[in-house]
Structure formats: C-alpha cells, structure tokens
Amino acid sequence: MASGEEVHAIGIDLGTTYSCVAVWQHDHAEVIVNDQGNRTTPSQVAFTDTETFVGDAAFNQIIRNPTNSIFDAKRLIGRRFSDASVQSDIKLWPFKVIEGPDDKPMIVVTHMGQEKQYSAEDISSMVLLKMREIAEAYVGSTVKNAVITVPAYFSDSQRYATKNAAITAGLKVMLMINEPTAAAIAYGLDKKASWYRKRTVMMFDFGGGTLDVSLLTISGGIFQVNATAGDSHLGGEDIDSQMVKHCVEHFKRKHNLDIDGNPKALGKLKSACEKAKRRLSFSFSTDVEIDCLYQNTDFYITFTRAKFEEINKDFFNQCMVPVEKCLKDAKMDKGSVDDVVLVGGSSRIPKVQQLLQNVFEGKELCKGINPDEAIAQGAAIQAAVLSGNGNGKLQDCSLLDVTPFSLGVETGREREMTVVIPRNSSIPIRRNYTVTTRHDNQAVVKFAVYEGESKTTVNNYFLGDFRLQDIPPAPKGVPKFNICFDIDASGILNVSAEDMLTGQKKGITFTNDRNSDGIERVMLLM
Ligand code: AMP
Numbered sequence: 119m120a121s122g123e124e125v126h127a128i129g130i131d132l133g134t135t136y137s138c139v140a141v142w143q144h145d146h147a148e149v150i151v152n153d154q155g156n157r158t159t160p161s162q163v164a165f166t167d168t169e170t171f172v173g174d175a176a177f178n179q180i181i182r183n184p185t186n187s188i189f190d191a192k193r194l195i196g197r198r199f200s201d202a203s204v205q206s207d208i209k210l211w212p213f214k215v216i217e218g219p220d221d222k223p224m225i226v227v228t229h230m231g232q233e234k235q236y237s238a239e240d241i242s243s244m245v246l247l248k249m250r251e252i253a254e255a256y257v258g259s260t261v262k263n264a265v266i267t268v269p270a271y272f273s274d275s276q277r278y279a280t281k282n283a284a285i286t287a288g289l290k291v292m293l294m295i296n297e298p299t300a301a302a303i304a305y306g307l308d309k310k311a312s313w314y315r316k317r318t319v320m321m322f323d324f325g326g327g328t329l330d331v332s333l334l335t336i337s338g339g340i341f342q343v344n345a346t347a348g349d350s351h352l353g354g355e356d357i358d359s360q361m362v363k364h365c366v367e368h369f370k371r372k373h374n375l376d377i378d379g380n381p382k383a384l385g386k387l388k389s390a391c392e393k394a395k396r397r398l399s400f401s402f403s404t405d406v407e408i409d410c411l412y413q414n415t416d417f418y419i420t421f422t423r424a425k426f427e428e429i430n431k432d433f434f435n436q437c438m439v440p441v442e443k444c445l446k447d448a449k450m451d452k453g454s455v456d457d458v459v460l461v462g463g464s465s466r467i468p469k470v471q472q473l474l475q476n477v478f479e480g481k482e483l484c485k486g487i488n489p490d491e492a493i494a495q496g497a498a499i500q501a502a503v504l505s506g507n508g509n510g511k512l513q514d515c516s517l518l519d520v521t522p523f524s525l526g527v528e529t530g531r532e533r534e535m536t537v538v539i540p541r542n543s544s545i546p547i548r549r550n551y552t553v554t555t556r557h558d559n560q561a562v563v564k565f566a567v568y569e570g571e572s573k574t575t576v577n578n579y580f581l582g583d584f585r586l587q588d589i590p591p592a593p594k595g596v597p598k599f600n601i602c603f604d605i606d607a608s609g610i611l612n613v614s615a616e617d618m619l620t621g622q623k624k625g626i627t628f629t630n631d632r633n634s635d636g637i638e639r640v641m642l643l644m
Contacts, residue, residue, distance in 0.1 A: 129497025135326025300496030
C-alpha cells in the first residue's frame with residue numbers, strides 16, 4: 119500500500135474485564151503482547167490528579183484510587199440509566215454513575231482536580247485506543263482497520279455505542295462480529311463444516327464477570343447463532359470474592375481480627391486469591407500468604423483444589439443452567455452438538471470443565487487455543503479476510519446471525535409490545551403482521567418500533583417511529599395495515615406499513631451503515 123499507509127487489520131476482543139488484540143501475520147493470528155508483557159489488557163481506565171491510566175496501569179492503582187478507577191464499561195455501553203441492570207450494577211461499583219441527558223448513564227470522576235463526566239463509550243474508546251496503540255507498537259505502523267467483537271446478545275444500541283467508541287478511538291470498523299462466531303473462526307470450525315454437513319457448536323464463554331453460552335450452526339462457511347443464554351453476573355470475580363470471604367472468616371477465627379470493611383486489606387486479599395485461583399487450575403494445592411495484612415498480622419492459608427471446589431460449588435453448578443437453557447431454546451439435543459468450545463479465562467477451571475463434560479456425556483472439549491485469546495484471534499482472521507491480507511490462506515466466510523432481541527410494534531391502549539420477529543430468529547428474515555385502527559374515522563396511525571422482551575413497550579428499547587396519514591374515514595377496526603419487518607443478511611432492519619385499501623406505504627430503515635465511518639443509526643423514511 120502507498121506511502122506508509124497501514125497494511126494491517128486487527129481483531130479486538132473488547133471484554134468486560136480484559137481486552138485482547140490480535141493480527142494476522144506469518145500465516146497465523148498472532149496475539150499481541152502489551153507494554154507490560156501481558157497478552158490481555160484490563161478494560162480499565164483510571165483518572166488521577168495528574169494523569170489518565172489505561173489498562174494495567176489503571177488496574178495496578180485501583181486500591182489507592184477506587185472512586186476514579188473505572189471498569190465494567192461494557193455493562194453500561196448502549197444502555198439507559200433507568201435500565202434495571204444498570205440500576206443494580208451501580209450499587210456494586212465504587213465509582214459514581216448519574217443520569218445524563220436522554221437517560222444516558224454518565225460516570226463521574228475527579229480528574230486533574232476537577233469533576234468530570236464520561237460516558238461508557240468514552241471509557242471504551244480509551245480502552246480501544248490502548249489496544250490500537252498496542253497493535254501499532256507491534257506492527258510498527260498506523261493501524262486503522264479493525265474487526266471488533268460484541269456479545270451475541272448485544273442489542274442494536276449496544277452495538278452502535280461500541281462502534282461509536284471504536285470510531286472515537288480512530289478505528290475504522292470493518293465489521294462487528296459476535297464473540298462466539300469469532301471463537302468458532304479461531305478454531306477453524308468453519309473448515310470442518312460443509313454445505314451438506316452442518317456443524318453444531320456450543321460456545322461456553324466464562325470470563326471475569328459474565329457467562330455467555332451460545333449455540334452456533336456452521337454450514338458452507340455460514341455461521342448462524344441459534345440461541346444464546348447466560349448469566350450477566352457470574353464470572354471469575356465471583357469466585358475470587360468467595361475465596362476472599364473464606365479468607366476473611368479464617369482470619370477472624372484465627373486472630374480474632376475482622377478485616378471486612380477495610381478496602382486496602384480486602385484489595386490485597388482479592389489480588390492474592392485471584393492468583394491462587396489461577397494456580398489451582400494446574401495444581402492440587404496452593405498457599406495464600408500476605409505479610410502484615412492487617413494490624414501487623416500476617417495472613418496464611420492453604421487452599422486445596424477440593425476446598426476451592428467446595429466453597430464455589432454453587433457457582434459451578436449455576437454455570438450449567440444456561441447450557442441446558444441454550445439447548446432448550448434452540449430445540450436441540452445435546453447429542454447433536456459436534457463441538458463444545460471453551461472461551462474465557464474462567465473456563466480453565468477443571469471443575470467447570472468436568473461438569474460441562476458430564477452434561478455432554480464425556481465429550482472432549484475444544485481447549486487447544488488459549489481461552490482468553492480465541493475471540494481476538496477469530497476477529498483477526500476475519501479482519502485479514504476482509505482486508506485481503508490472508509495471502510490466500512484464508513477462505514472467505516459469511517457471517518449469519520440471529521436477532522438478539524425480539525422486534526415489534528406498540529399496539530393497544532396499554533402500550534403492548536406486539537412481537538413481529540421473535541428473539542433468536544435467524545437473519546435474513548421477513549415477517550408480516552396486520553393491525554387496524556382504534557378509533558372511528560382515525561386519519562393518522564403511528565407505528566412505533568421497539569426491541570426487547572417485555573410485554574409492554576415502556577420497558578423495551580425504542581428504535582423509531584413513522585406515521586401513515588390521510589386514512590379515508592372508516593369505523594374503527596375496518597382499515598387494515600400490513601406491517602412488514604424485513605432484516606437483510608447484513609442486519610439492516612426495514613419496517614414498512616401499507617394501507618391495504620389505498621396502497622399508501624411508509625417505512626423506516628435502521629442500518630449500521632457498515633461502509634462509512636458514520637455512527638449515527640441511519641433512519642431512512644420512505
Ligand atoms: P476473560 O475476561 O475471559 O479474560 O477472563 C478473565 C477471568 O479469567 C478472570 O476472572 C481471571 O481470574 C480468570 N482466569 C484467568 N486464568 C485463569 C485460570 N488459569 N484459572 C482460573 N481462572 C482464570
């Protein structure tokens with residue numbers, strides 16, 4: 119490419135707790151090590167009196183500066199302040215989140231002595247910029263093109279907000295792909311499938327804060343997410359907290375000292391427990407030892423793997439619930455699953471692997487790729503395919519998805535959500551629905567489009583609306599309007615309504631406008 123123009127396209131896994139970046143080089147997807155020598159980077163940003171820290175630097179100072187150290191931005195991105203999940207998450211965070219304009223959650227920090235507000239997009243864009251810089255330092259040139267992954271269940275607004283964050287970070291988003299799809303690409307499962315031999319894959323993604331389970335079918339290079347299930351608050355951090363709780367009780371029993379409520383001591387314990395947890399994935403026993411933990415008293419405990427499994431038994435059993443739910447939602451039998459793929463750092467825990475293997479009656483699990491790197495590797499492969507950098511080694515593949523939420527229109531006095539396309543429908547898809555007027559001689563009918571699972575639209579996400587006007591006078595219930603929801607293969611949603619008497623037709627299109635840098639949801643009124 120001309121004049122030092124970038125030649126590399128990267129794949130970024132923007133995770134809730136950690137992010138990872140990879141690039142296709144020397145005929146494989148290479149995970150890029152950051153400036154601290156780590157292959158994953160904490161998705162954290164911290165503000166101090168003099169600086170802004172991103173990644174490991176933010177992570178390393180969190181105990182000293184908890185109210186200005188921001189993590190979990192992925193739990194906020196594209197959501198409304200009033201969302202139930204946002205309200206419950208806020209209670210768990212040491213940093214402050216307030217309601218901003220248009221119900222947007224805003225994070226409040228003190229930065230350089232001044233109070234400042236940042237949106238989740240702002241924080242994510244700083245993390246993405248860090249990932250971009252890590253990649254640039256490695257390839258030695260500017261990097262702009264990227265494939266970014268998002269959870270399969272992410273709504274339209276969460277996807278747009280993520281894309282917005284990437285654009286702010288100076289990236290050109292070639293494509294956003296679902297995390298399970300990326301992991302399947304990394305394992306080359308598409309190569310094992312063919313048009314006449316479908317491959318069914320269960321992705322078990324157990325990370326730091328979330329568990330996402332998805333079922334994909336792959337055939338003829340097409341990836342289709344059949345169902346997703348999960349637990350948005352079950353991850354490695356819950357396991358760390360459980361270990362910390364155990365240690366606090368042990369300390370109390372042994373020294374009659376209570377460290378509960380002492381953030382510094384708890385922070386030290388959490389970090390030591392997390393490291394011990396990692397060791398227990400490979401050894402049967404490990405020690406947690408901290409000098410002068412509290413009031414000049416040292417802390418010491420031995421964790422056996424059996425003890426670790428006992429105190430976390432409930433969490434581990436809980437992990438299998440979404441597995442069963444996902445199979446049920448997809449109406450699939452476990453016998454029809456060809457591959458069970460482990461993704462996310464917490465999937466290294468032997469007990470979790472054992473339980474999962476029991477569900478699938480002893481089936482070998484796919485764990486050849488580092489579970490916290492598989493998604494970024496798949497994204498890098500896709501980026502290479504799209505940019506033509508695969509040197510012919512990579513086959514092109516199409517990505518076919520499902521609707522992560524139900525889509526519908528508002529009907530009735532009670533603002534009911536009438537679902538036209540149910541959640542987990544494969545796209546492309548077209549569905550029709552007929553509605554009528556509620557009043558005699560009604561001249562105008564409004565069609566309001568929503569996504570979400572609630573029975574009333576008040577709790578769902580408003581996408582947009584349009585009106586049919588000049589409807590000829592008629593008693594209520596007589597005019598008929600055909601509403602058509604149409605989602606094409608690239609996820610563009612077109613909603614139209616036609617007056618079946620007059621033929622008057624209006625509509626609205628929601629597109630993620632993949633080919634340009636614009637972030638705005640483009641709404642085209644017909
Ligand atoms: P991820 O968000 O996928 O990078 O996962 C991060 C989570 O994986 C953190 O909670 C880590 O503590 C956890 N983790 C990483 N390595 C291991 C390991 N060897 N054993 C258990 N948990 C791990």
